[in-house]
Amino acid sequence: LAKTTQPISMDSYEGQEVNITCSHNNIATNDYITWYQQFPSQGPRFIIQGYKTKVTNEVASLFIPADRKSSTLSLPRVSLSDTAVYYCLVGVGTNAGKSTFGDGTTLTVKP
């Protein structure tokens, strides 16, 4: 299972775009990249998933370069409610869940 590395923390202000990068140098050919959000005392929640290039949904975008050794989660116009821990996981199928989440990135959005 590919190990992931993310910044421990980031600060932002309301209305700004936030980009969180995750390194996964040992990503396997079939692996997908999935990002989760976790609020205190709640379970992680799926945000977005991708395999290559760019994926966009109603809450975020995910940018994956051609070598797939990193990925960037982009949150447009963050609000105070986006303050949370963000995790990236790498894997495929049932292997995707068989790993301890990394340290994650604690995003703090300030008014």
Add this chain to the structure above:
Amino acid sequence: EPEVTQTPSHQVTQMGQEVILRCVPISNHLYFYWYRQILGQKVEFLVSFYNNEISEKSEIFDDQFSVERPDGSNFTLKIRSTKLEDSAMYFCASSEVRLAGNTGELFFGEGSRLTVL
């Protein structure tokens, strides 16, 4: 939207007591997981379960732990003799199993907070 539900939301127990945490995965999901998160720490994988048997477990999941799918809907985690260090949030998750294109998205419950005194 379908969701994973967990009970109890909070359990307080005495050291040495047995605890059973319950989970109802999403109905068409066949792969189940338990994780734990000690306060302020990472979400740690404990065990995965498929086709009525454990498919993988971490080194945390020792003989004190067991999992079971007693019926068609529940998925339980049992801790036989709780220790102080078992105090944590325990999360259940489920995912689909598809023959192809199985990307492994996990759906988590809200967790059960276990406090061992």
